[in-house]
Amino acid sequence: MIDNPRFANRSELIGILVLAVLLVVILPLCLDVFRLNLVAKYLTYAFVALGLVICWGYGGILSLGQGVFFGLGGYCMAMFLKLEASSPENTKIQSTPGIPDFMDWNQITQLPFFWKPFHSLSFTIAAVILVPAFFAFIIGAAMFKRRVGGTYFAIITQAVAAILTILIVGQQGYTGGINGMTDLRTLKGWDIRPDHAKVVLYFFEVACLFGCIFIAQFIRHSKLGRILVAMREKEDRVRFSGYSVANFKIFAFCIAAIFAAIGGAMFALNVGFMSPSFVGIVPSIEMVIYTAVGGRLSILGAIYGTLLVNFAKTSLSESFPELWLFGLGGLFIAVVLAFPNGLAGIWGDYIQPQLNRLMPSGKSGSGPKAGWHDSSVADGAPAE
Amino acid sequence: MLIGHQPKPFLLSVEALTVSFDGFKAVNDLSFYVDENEIRVIIGPNGAGKTTVLDLICGKTKATSGSIHFRDKDLTKMKENQIVQAGVGRKFQTPSIYDDLTVFENLEISYPRGRTVFGALTFTRDAVVRDRVEEVAEIIFLKDRLNMSAELLSHGQKQWLEIGMLLIQDPELLMLDEPVAGMSVSERVKTAELLNRIIEDRSVLVIEHDMKFVEDIAHKVTVLHQGQILSEGSMEHVKNDPKVIEVYLGH
Numbered sequence: 001m002i003d004n005p006r007f008a009n010r011s012e013l014i015g016i017l018v019l020a021v022l023l024v025v026i027l028p029l030c031l032d033v034f035r036l037n038l039v040a041k042y043l044t045y046a047f048v049a050l051g052l053v054i055c056w057g058y059g060g061i062l063s064l065g066q067g068v069f070f071g072l073g074g075y076c077m078a079m080f081l082k083l084e085a086s087s088p089e090n091t092k093i094q095s096t097p098g099i100p101d102f103m104d105w106n107q108i109t110q111l112p113f114f115w116k117p118f119h120s121l122s123f124t125i126a127a128v129i130l131v132p133a134f135f136a137f138i139i140g141a142a143m144f145k146r147r148v149g150g151t152y153f154a155i156i157t158q159a160v161a162a163i164l165t166i167l168i169v170g171q172q173g174y175t176g177g178i179n180g181m182t183d184l185r186t187l188k189g190w191d192i193r194p195d196h197a198k199v200v201l202y203f204f205e206v207a208c209l210f211g212c213i214f215i216a217q218f219i220r221h222s223k224l225g226r227i228l229v230a231m232r233e234k235e236d237r238v239r240f241s242g243y244s245v246a247n248f249k250i251f252a253f254c255i256a257a258i259f260a261a262i263g264g265a266m267f268a269l270n271v272g273f274m275s276p277s278f279v280g281i282v283p284s285i286e287m288v289i290y291t292a293v294g295g296r297l298s299i300l301g302a303i304y305g306t307l308l309v310n311f312a313k314t315s316l317s318e319s320f321p322e323l324w325l326f327g328l329g330g331l332f333i334a335v336v337l338a339f340p341n342g343l344a345g346i347w348g349d350y351i352q353p354q355l356n357r358l359m360p361s362g363k364s365g366s367g368p369k370a371g372w373h374d375s376s377v378a379d380g381a382p383a384e
Numbered sequence: 385m386l387i388g389h390q391p392k393p394f395l396l397s398v399e400a401l402t403v404s405f406d407g408f409k410a411v412n413d414l415s416f417y418v419d420e421n422e423i424r425v426i427i428g429p430n431g432a433g434k435t436t437v438l439d440l441i442c443g444k445t446k447a448t449s450g451s452i453h454f455r456d457k458d459l460t461k462m463k464e465n466q467i468v469q470a471g472v473g474r475k476f477q478t479p480s481i482y483d484d485l486t487v488f489e490n491l492e493i494s495y496p497r498g499r500t501v502f503g504a505l506t507f508t509r510d511a512v513v514r515d516r517v518e519e520v521a522e523i524i525f526l527k528d529r530l531n532m533s534a535e536l537l538s539h540g541q542k543q544w545l546e547i548g549m550l551l552i553q554d555p556e557l558l559m560l561d562e563p564v565a566g567m568s569v570s571e572r573v574k575t576a577e578l579l580n581r582i583i584e585d586r587s588v589l590v591i592e593h594d595m596k597f598v599e600d601i602a603h604k605v606t607v608l609h610q611g612q613i614l615s616e617g618s619m620e621h622v623k624n625d626p627k628v629i630e631v632y633l634g635h
Contacts, residue, residue, distance in 0.1 A: 004509040224504035226489050230482040237480040240442060241494045241549065242468035243504075251501045 007217045015300050016213065023206045033195040040202045040270040042310035043209055044070075047263025049291040049302035050212055051256030054219060056288070057296035059252035060232030061149070065157030066260045066287050068164050069132040071279030073261025075168075075175070076131055078274035079115060080124035081184035081192075082176075090185075101183070106173030115174075121188060128265045129258055136257035140250035147246075149235075158281055165280040180275025184268065192269060205266045209303070212259050216299050219255065228252055260287075289332045295344025305343055394453075395420045395587045396441070396557055401450035403440060410436045412611040414450070418557070423588045425598045427622075428608035429632050434591045435477065437608070438559050441589075442474040443467045454557065469499070473555030477562050479542035483535035487526050487545060490534050491517045494549035516552060524548035524578065540571035544578065551582050558582070559589045564597055576600055607632060 008016060027039055048066045055061050088097040094104040099111050117123045139160065143153055168175045176182070184192065191197055219225050231238045231245055239245050268274045277283065286309075294305020309331070317324040339345050396418040403411045411433045418424050426434050439445040441452055443464040452459040459467050468474075482490050495516060498507035521527045524544040529537065534545060543563060550558055563579065564572045572594070579588075579601060592598050598605065598619065605622045607614040609632070615625040622628055 219505070222505050223493070223498055223507035223509075224501065226485060227493060227504055229484050230490075230493055233482050233484060234480050236444070236476070237482070237546075237549075238493070239464045240444075240468055240474050240476075241553065242465050242496060242499050244463070244465045244500075247501050248504070 005221055007214060007221060012217065012300075016210075016217075019213075019300055019303065020210065023209075024203070028199070028202070033198055036202055037198045037270065038310075038314060039307070040198070040205055041267065042307050043205055043303075044263040044267040044270065045287055045290055045310065046209060046303045046306040047212060047266065048256075048260040048287040049294060049306045050209075050216055050299060051259030052288060052291040053296060053299050053302045054216055054228070054259075055252045055256035056291065057298075057302075058220065058225060058228040058232065059249060060228075061249055061253060062154045062288070063157045063253065063256065063284075064154045064281070064288060065159075065161040065284050066256065067279045067281075067284035068157070068161050069136060069257040069260035070264040070267070070283070070287070071164060071168070071274070071276070072132040072135060072264065073128045074264030074268045074274040074278060075181070076118070076124055076127040076261075077265035077268035078181040078184060079118040080121060081187065081268060082181045083115065083118055084187070084189075085183060085185040100176070100181070102176045102179070102181075103173055108173045112174055128261055132257040132261035133254045136254045137250060140253040141246070144246040144249040144253075149249075158284070161279065161281050161284045165276045168276040168279060176275075178276060180273055180277070181268075182273045182275075184272050187269070193272060198270070201266075201270050205270060208262060208266065212262065213299060213303075215255075216259075220299065224248065224251070286328065289328060289335075291342075292332060293335050293342050295342030295347075297341055298344030301342055301344030301347075308343070393420075394418060395422075395455065396589075397451075397453040398437075398441070399451050399453070401437075401440060401452060402448050403436060403445060404448045409611050411440065414608075414611065414613060416606055416613065416616065418587050418589060421585065421587060423583055423590065423601055423603045424606060425590045425592055425602040425604075426606050426608060427592065427595075427598060427632065428614070431610075432608040433611040434608055435561055436611075438474060438561055438589070438591065441467075441559060442472055444474075465499070468553070468555075469496075471556035473550040473553050473558050475546050475550055475558075475560045475563065477565065479539065479546050481534050481537075481542050481545050481549070483533070485534060486531050487521065487534055487537070488517055488530040490545055491520055491548055491552050494552045496553050520548045520552045523551065523581065525574065540567045540575075543567065543575070547575075547578065547582070555586065557587045557589065561591045562593065563590065564592065564594055572597065 023043075028036060031039065048070055051069075052063070052066060055063055082100045086098065086100045091097045091099070091101065091104070094101065096104055096109045099108065103111070118127070139157070143149075143156060148156070169178045172178070186192060192201060227238060227243060227248055231248060235245055238248075264274070264278070267278065290306040290309050291302045292305070293309050294303065295301030309328070313324055313328070316327060335342055341348070394417040398417070399415045401411055401414045402409060414433075414437065416424075426437065428434050436445060440447050441459060443459060443462060447460045450460070454467075454470060454472060457470055459470070459472070462470065482493070485493070492509065492513060495513055497513070498504045518527065518530070521530055524547060526537075526541060526545060526548065529541070534542070537545060543566075547560070547563065560579075564575050567575060576597060579590075583601070590601070602619050604617065605619050606616045607622055607625075607628050614631065615622050615628045
C-alpha cells in the first residue's frame with residue numbers, strides 16, 4: 001500500500017525523460033555549436049544547483065561557498081589539462097620548458113610536488129571527487145559537530161570562499177593567479193577546442209549530469225532523504241530518535257561538494273579555462289540564486305532554474321551589461337518573497353493543477369506529480 | 385540508602401545531579417532512583433527544574449556535576465544519539481514531529497534500524513517495518529491517517545504521533561514531558577488509556593500537572609521545588625505532605 005520507489009516514481013521519470021529529450025535532442029538540434037557550448041557552460045552550474053537541492057533544499061544547510069568546491073574540481077581538472085598543454089615541445093621557448101607557462105613567468109624552475117600526480121588522468125579524476133569531498137568533510141565536521149548551523153554556517157562558507165580566492169590569486173606561481181589556468185588544449189592527446197569536440201564534451205557532460213540526477217533521486221527516495229527533511233524541521237527530534245545529526249549534515253554537504261566539483265571539472269573541459277572568478281563569493285551566491293529560482297526542493301527545477309537564469313544573464317548582459325547584477329538581485333528577492341519554492345513551486349501550484357484538469361489521468365485525488373515539481377516532499381510518499 | 389559502588393538494582397540512578405546556568409542552579413544536588421517497570425511522575429511548580437531533569441537525562445543539557453546511571457552506563461558521558469540507542473526515549477513538551485512528512489514516514493524514521501548514514505541510504509521499507517509501523521499506528525489511533533501529512537493532524541493527534549514515535553523505538557526508559565497538556569477531555573482519557581498500554585514492560589518518567597492524571601498512573605511521585613526534591617513517595621503520601629501543600633498543591 002505504501003510505495004517507496006528506489007529512484008523515482010512514474011511522474012518523476014516522465015520529468016526526467018522530458019529533460020533528457022530537451023538536453024539530448026532539442027537543444028543540440030536547435031542551437032549552433034557556439035550556443036550549445038554556452039548551454040554546456042550553464043549546465044556546469046546545474047551540477048552545483050543539484051548539490052544545493054540536496055544540501056540546502058532537503059537538508060536546510062545553506063552554503064554560500066559552493067564556488068569553493070566548483071573551483072577545487074575545476075582546478076584539479078585544469079591542472080591535468082594544463083600539464084598536458086605544457087609538454088616540453090609546446091613550451092620550448094620558456095626558460096624552463098615542460099612546466100606551465102605561468103610558472104615560468106613567476107621564475108619557478110621546477111614543477112611543484114603537488115602538481116606532479118596530475119600527470120595522471122585517473123589520479124585527476126579521483127582528485128576531482130576526493131579533494132572537494134575531503135575539504136567539505138573537514139569544514140562539515142568542524143562546524144556540524146560543534147552544532148554551528150544556519151546563518152553562521154553560511155557566513156563561514158562565505159569566508160572560506162573569500163579565503164580560497166585570495167589564496168589562488170596570491171599564489172600565482174602555483175595557480176596562475178587572477179588569470180587562472182588558460183590555454184588548455186588536449187585531453188589525452190584529443191583536442192578539446194574544435195567544434196566537434198565541443199559537441200562530444202556537451203553530450204559527455206549531459207551524461208554526467210544525469211548520473212548525478214540519478215544519485216540525487218536515489219538519496220531523495222532513501223530514508224536518508226527523509227531524515228534530511230526531518231532534520232531541517234526538527235533537528236532535536238531526529239537527534240533524540242537516535243541519529244547523529246552532524247554525520248547526516250556532513251554527508252549532505254559532501255555530496256553537494258562532490259556535485260559542485262564535477263561541475264567545475266566539466267567547466268574546465270567545456271570552457272577551456274579555470275579562474276578564481278568562479279570560486280569567490282559572488283559566483284557562490286549566484287549558484288544559490290539558480291537553485292532558489294528553480295526551486296530548492298526540486299531536483300529538476302534546479303536545472304531549469306540554472307538554465308533560465310543563465311540564458312537571461314547572457315541575453316541581458318549582452319545588451320545591458322550594467323543592469324544585469326541589479327536584475328539578478330531583484331530576481332532573487334522576488335523569488336524569495338513571492339515564490340519561495342521557485343519555478344518548481346509555480347509549476348506545482350498553478351500549472352500542474354490546470355493540466356490535470358484538462359487531462360484527467362488514471363490517478364485521481366492529489367493528482368500525479370508529473371513534471372519537475374517534487375511536491376511529494378511536502379506530501380510525503382505518494383499513496384497508491 | 386544505596387551507595388554508588390554497590391551493584392545497582394535500579395534502572396536509573398540519578399545521584400548528586402547539579403546543573404548551573406550562569407550561577408543559577410536549576411537542578412541542585414538532586415538524587416533519585418527509578419526501578420524497572422516503575423512509573424514515576426515528577427510534579428512541581430513552574431521553574432522547579434522538571435524539564436531540566438529530563439534534558440539532563442537525555443543529554444540535551446550537560447550536567448555541571450553528579451552522575452546519571454542507566455543500568456551500568458553513565459549517561460552524562462554519552463552523546464544524545466548514544467543515549468537513545470542505549471534505550472532512553474524522550475517526548476518533548478510541545479509536539480515535536482516532522483510536519484513535512486507523512487504519519488507513516490514519521491514513524492518509519494523512528495524505527496530503530498539504519499541509524500547510520502550508510503544504514504539510512506540502504507534502508508529498505510520491508511514487511512517488518514510496515515507491520516511494525518501499522519501496529520504502532522493502531523495503538524496511537526492513527527491507523528487510518530498513515531498517508532496523511534503530519535502537519536494536518538490535530539494537536540492531540542500530534543502528541544499521540546510523537547508518543548508513537550517513541551513507542552516504535554521500544555525504549556526501556558520512556559520520558560514524557562506533559563503528555564496531556566493542551567488536550568481535550570476526551571483526548572485525555574484516550575491518552576491515559578494509551579499510556580497505560582505502552583508502559584507495560586518499561587519504566588516511565590512523566591512530568592505532568594494534571595493531578596487526576598497523575599493519580600491514575602503514578603506508582604511514585606517526586607515533587608521538585610527550586611531544583612531540589614521537596615517530597616517523594618506515593619501520591620497519597622505526597623498529597624498529605626505539608627511542605628508540598630504549601631508550595632504546590634495548595635495553590
